[in-house]
Amino acid sequence: MRFRKSKSSSSSCSSMSVPSATKQKRKILTSLPDKSPELIVMDVRSIATGTFNSSGVFSMTASSYGRSLSPRSTSTDILESFSVDDDDSTSDISVTKSRVFIRTADLPHMKVAWSRVRNSSLSDLDDDELIEYVHKPSSNPPLSSIALDENECWIALDDGKGMAPLAKAAIQALVKTGLDASMDKAMWTANAPTAKLLKAGLWDATIFISCDVGKPMTVPHAKGSKDENDVLVWTGNWGHKYYGHDIPAVRCEAIVNMSPRALANLLVDSNRVKEYNKMSTGREDILTFCNEATCVSKIIEGRSKPPMLGKTLVLKSLMHMEELPGGGERSGYVVVSRAISLADDVDAPVDPKVLSSEMLMGLNIIRAVEGEPERCVLINLNHLRSPMIPVMLARRLALGSAVNFINDIRALC
Numbered sequence: 001m002r003f004r005k006s007k008s009s010s011s012s013c014s015s016m017s018v019p020s021a022t023k024q025k026r027k028i029l030t031s032l033p034d035k036s037p038e039l040i041v042m043d044v045r046s047i048a049t050g051t052f053n054s055s056g057v058f059s060m061t062a063s064s065y066g067r068s069l070s071p072r073s074t075s076t077d078i079l080e081s082f083s084v085d086d087d088d089s090t091s092d093i094s095v096t097k098s099r100v101f102i103r104t105a106d107l108p109h110m111k112v113a114w115s116r117v118r119n120s121s122l123s124d125l126d127d128d129e130l131i132e133y134v135h136k137p138s139s140n141p142p143l144s145s146i147a148l149d150e151n152e153c154w155i156a157l158d159d160g161k162g163m164a165p166l167a168k169a170a171i172q173a174l175v176k177t178g179l180d181a182s183m184d185k186a187m188w189t190a191n192a193p194t195a196k197l198l199k200a201g202l203w204d205a206t207i208f209i210s211c212d213v214g215k216p217m218t219v220p221h222a223k224g225s226k227d228e229n230d231v232l233v234w235t236g237n238w239g240h241k242y243y244g245h246d247i248p249a250v251r252c253e254a255i256v257n258m259s260p261r262a263l264a265n266l267l268v269d270s271n272r273v274k275e276y277n278k279m280s281t282g283r284e285d286i287l288t289f290c291n292e293a294t295c296v297s298k299i300i301e302g303r304s305k306p307p308m309l310g311k312t313l314v315l316k317s318l319m320h321m322e323e324l325p326g327g328g329e330r331s332g333y334v335v336v337s338r339a340i341s342l343a344d345d346v347d348a349p350v351d352p353k354v355l356s357s358e359m360l361m362g363l364n365i366i367r368a369v370e371g372e373p374e375r376c377v378l379i380n381l382n383h384l385r386s387p388m389i390p391v392m393l394a395r396r397l398a399l400g401s402a403v404n405f406i407n408d409i410r411a412l413c
Contacts, residue, residue, distance in 0.1 A: 097160045098133060098134060098142075098156035098157075098158050098159055098160060098164060098343070099287075100156065100157040100158045100299055100318075100340050100341075100343075101133060101142040101154050101155065101156055101340060101341045101342075101343075102154070102155060102157055102170060102318060102338060102339075102340050102341070103153070103154060103242075103243055103338075103339075104137060104153045104154070104155055104170050104173065104174075105152045105153040105242045105243065106177070106240045106242035106244075106245070107173040107174060108177060108240075109173040109176045109177060110137070110169065110170060113172050113173045114136070114166060114169050116169065117165060117166060117168075117169045122135055122165060133154055133155055133156040133166075134155075134156050134159050134165060134166070135166065136166075137155050137166070138153070138155075139151070139152050139154070142154050142156070142341065143341055143343060143346055145341075145345070149243065151241075151242060152243065155167070155170050157289075157318060157340065158287065162289065163290075163297070167289070167297075171297060171320050171336075174318075174320070174336050174361075175320065175322065175334060175336050178334070178336050178361055178363040178381065179211050179334065179365070181236075181238070181249075181361070181363075181381065182251065182363055182381050183208050183209070185208045187237070187238075187239070188234035188235070188236040188251055189235055189236060190232070190233070191233045194233050197230055198232070203220050203232065205217075205218050205220075206219055206220060206253075206377060207253055211324050211325060211332075211334070211365065212325055213326070214325040214326025214330070214331050215326055215331060215370075216330060216331070216368040216371075217368065217369055217377050218369075219255050219372075219377060221255060223257060223372065223375060229254075229410070230255075231253075231254045231403050231406050231407070232252065232253045232254065233250070233251070233252050233399065233402065234250070234251040234252075235248050235250055235399075236248065236249050236251060238383070243360070244358075244383065244385050247360070247383065247384070247385055248395065248398075249361065249382060249383040250380075250382045250398045250399055250402045251380070251381050252379070252380045252402045252403060252405075252406055253377065253379045253380075254377070254378055254406045254410075255375060255376075255377055255378075256375070256376050256377075256406070256409055256410055256413065257374060257375050257410070257413040258374065258375070258376060258409070258412070259373055259374050259375075259376065260328060260332040260333055260366045260376045261329070261333070263333075263366050263376055263378065264333040264366055266409075266412070267321070267335050267364055268296045268335060270283040270284060270285050270300060275412060276408040276411075276412060277304065277405070277408065278404075278408060279306050279401075280302065280303070281303045281304060281305055281312065282302075282303055283300055283301065283302040284300065284301045285298050285299070285300055286299040286300060286316070286342075287299040294322065294323050294328055295320075295321065295323075296319070296321040297319070297321075298318075298319055299316070299317070299318055299319075299340060300316070300317055300319050301314065301315070301316045302314070302315045302316075302317070306397060306401075308397070309355065311353055311355050312353060312354045312355070313355050313357055314356050315356075315357055315358070315359050316339065316340055316342055316345075316356075317337040317338055317359050317362065318339075318340050319336075320335070320337070321333060321334070321336075324367070329368070330368060331367070331368055332365065332366045332376060333366045334364070334365050334366070335366070336362065336363050336364075337359050337362035338359060338360065338361060338362065339357075339358035339359050339360060339385075357384060357386040357387075358385040358386075359382070359383070359385075360383040360385055361381060361382075361383040362381070362382055362383070362384075363380070363381040363382075364378065364381075365377075365381075367379070378406065378409065380402055380406065382398055382402055
């Protein structure tokens, strides 16, 4: 894309504009998601607003009218390259485009996490150099298929080349929020069988114990005993008022006779999903950011066929695994997931046989057991949004799936 600054423009930060009297038009070469470059002639004023900063970097945000002119274009249709002409001189600037976006408004730790990134790795950038979603959260929908919510905060997980600057901050906030919620006793209500089991007090030293202790857990039942097969179940609601707050979450806790490391490896391996999820038709890794022994971060697409639906349920999510405080061998691991929005899906044809759902918070805490390296305590938290499924059916599916998930994992031991 080529923009020519007028001779009257300052050499520092100047806004792109078109005089209203002349209604001058500009030729814009854009790179749309999964499309070859196209030449589009439009009135720049109607499409977007943007500014040049002191370094010559141009930041552009699409207007709502601009997005309506071309449903395929979004505020993240980033230019592959463009130049600014000043008479005889030309400056070429390379910019990349993001594909993966995630909601963060409901993560109370995100603001602090972003502030740390801003004051460290992004400290060399002026405020006018910060790119929406990539360097700073934004309430503007990153894709034309998403409705505007002024209370939302979107960030990009990738920058077209790899993990975006705010991705780690978002992941840290997601993990912290999930761990805090899972241990918030006031948030959860036990179902009748669980309430009966808890009356004896045998689980008091195991449930709702903060992961910050950084040490192995004690468990109430010996290996091989009948009671070790108990599955504790709670339901709860989030205290925030952001996206999905009205949908109940499910929490399960149980003893699993598998080492924490083995269970963590099982959950992050997409090739093994069918071993413990009988409804799964497969899971694919779309984009991998990190794949190390103690840390995995990737974008996944999971497909399943719940028997009562008659359709394929699709979940596209960020999945992240890391060690708990104290280390994996001593304390355990956490695996967290959250729905993402993918730019590639904007133009995808609608399949009537497919239902898209969103994992608003998926959490598996795998805690080491004191003196028993081949056992662990598994805490599973699910907060799932399935807009095309009736609320009562969705609730029944969530409860049944959570318990089945625990028992299917146990069947592999």
